[in-house]
Amino acid sequence: MPDDGEGRPLCGRTARALGVRPAGDIVVRADGTVEPGTGGMSVAIDGTEHLPAHRRPQSHGGWGPDPVGRIEEEDLPESLVMRRDPKDPSSHGFVEPVHAMTLQEYEEAVATSRGMWVRA
Numbered sequence: 438m439p440d441d442g443e444g445r446p447l448c449g450r451t452a453r454a455l456g457v458r459p460a461g462d463i464v465v466r467a468d469g470t471v472e473p474g475t476g477g478m479s480v481a482i483d484g485t486e487h488l489p490a491h492r493r494p495q496s497h498g499g500w501g502p503d504p505v506g507r508i509e510e511e512d513l514p515e516s517l518v519m520r521r522d523p524k525d526p527s528s529h530g531f532v533e534p535v536h537a538m539t540l541q542e543y544e545e546a547v548a549t550s551r552g553m554w555v556r557a
Contacts, residue, residue, distance in 0.1 A: 472519070517534065
């Protein structure tokens, strides 16, 4: 993830930023809310080798342009949870809301984790 110039991940609605793309990463209901179990910010579990090569920099065996960040699951804000992807539980997960909330509340919760991410 690119950083904000101060060593923290840059937030945004792109696959390269700390955040979620509402039109594909998570289901946003007609009323603007998001719920657990419907997707969220994609994360690799237990190592950078689980990231696609285009998301890993050369130092991690890929060709991506951005550094890789990591966070401990227990460092996520209380309003977020990491759920293993049922299609790939050993290497992929989603950072999701723990309860129904607005998309804006979810994005703000993800943004509050910025200081807990470190370079891998």
